[in-house]
Amino acid sequence: MKKYAYFPGCSLEKVAWSYNDSSIETAKILGVELQELADWNCCGATAYSHVDQLLAYTLVARNLAQAEKEGLDMVAPCSACYKNSYFANKYIKEDADLSEHINYALEEDDLQFNGSIDVHHIIDIYANEVGVEGIKAKVKKPLEGLKVAAYYGCQIVRPRKGAEDLEDPQFFEDIVKAMGAEAVDYPDRLRCCSASLIMTSRRAALDMVQKLLQSAVNSGADVIATACPLCQVNLECYQLQVNEEFGTKYKVPVMYFTQLLGLALGIPKKKLGIGSELVSAVPVFK
Amino acid sequence: MATKPTFSQEISNLLYATHGNPTKTCIQCGTCSGTCPVADFMDQTPRRLIGMINADLKEDVLDSNTYWFCASCFHCTARCPSGIDIAAVMYAVKRYSIWNKTYSEDLVGPTFSETFAKSIARSGRSFEPILAPTYMFSMGIKELLQEAHMGTQMMLKGRMPLLPPRIKRLDNFKKMIRRIIPLGGGK
DSSP states (O other): OOEEEEOOOGGGGTTTHHHHHHHHHHHHHHTOEEEEOTTOOOOOTTHHHHHOHHHHHHHHHHHHHHHHHTTOEEEESSHHHHHHHHHHHHHHHHOHHHHHHHHHHHGGGTOOOOSOOOEEEHHHIIIIIIHHHHHHTTOSSOOTTOEEEEOOOSTTTOSOOSSOOSSSOOHHHHHHHHTTOEEOOOTTTTSOOOTTHHHHOHHHHHHHHHHHHHHHHHTTOSEEEESOHHHHHHHHTTHHHHHHHHTOOOOOOEEEHHHHHHHHTTOOGGGGTTTOOSSOOGGGGO | OOOOOOHHHHHHHTOTTTOOOOGGGOOOOOHHHHHOTTGGGOSSOHHHHHHHHHTTOHHHHHHOSGGGGOOOOOHHHHHOTTOOOHHHHHHHHHHHHHHHTOSOTTOSHHHHHHHHHHHHHHHSSOOGGGTHHHHHTTOOHHHHHHHHHHHHHHHHTTOSOOSOOOOTTHHHHHHHHHHHSTTSSOO
């Protein structure tokens, strides 16, 4: 199996450390080699593009150049890191003028970027490189009877990258099924979690989170699976606020798909960061 | 005779390197507004905002809260039949309003984004606690208490950073930023 330059991103250092641990542990079992980028920097999130787009691409290019120097394609577990890295990579490859500007800046860190690598989200590696059969072959403790809402969110799917199905993707459900769990019909799986509006427009954000939680409850899900740290924080950590705001009593566990996958692969809970939730995930394992 | 670019041309010019079609190709179908999960909270729907840009209603566009309520979900972009990268249009208007300081003062978004960008320029990585003051002021007592409670819970689970992280080659990083924005960042 292939080796990748692993770009964890800022959230996985602290807020989403369980996503970091469970990504690393599951990758080991699935035979995907992750080598952390030596001196990675922030991808700029959405905020940098609000201020200056050229600078936003330059920040990302510094990470891309370091991966290229190692001769490795990049993999990111955070949807925003992935989307920013994917599109900066694409635009720099397509636009010689942009590439020249950015390489002029990269000289200051003795780097250059020639656009010779690809960028992936970790769920893309598991779905397409390892594949459903590859996962099934390593499952030791199938999650039988567990009902999972596979929540895609936004940026692993959008904007469009090629000819993929944007309205009805199935790769997340396929992974859930490979774990031996049931992928419930979750109609809002592609709807936004509110992202950074949770900080900047709280009222709108809580409304969006509430809709997603209600939709998951309606679908009969035991747990929501996510592939993005911001989705996880918004859906999980803000449930208390949603409950106070809307008079609801949600207690929906929200876990990284790598944590559920890790359980199916027989990895001990502690190694997957299970227990770091604010909404207990214990009902998931009853 | 010298001509000045119109507002709609200025905004389309700001779509640098995003490869979407210019706003002039909008057919006003409303797919974006029907798709947008935040439309209920915007004072103008995305469709109307694009119509206003195309009509060069610069002041009305900049007065609107619409673009600061965009969550970057790209659902409108994915569905636009005219191939306009609508989320990128929202980013373009955000940048325009930050550069010209024309956003309305009751919005949290612009200060949040600027603070975020400056903090990255200083350390290379993001540090959530530095951002809190930019949105705390917009909250009531009840929300502040909820926020404090959640912060404490997260700290107990090891999910709150206590020290700002920084990259190793920070000096080079700052010099790199200065090559893009000569007067900004890096200090």
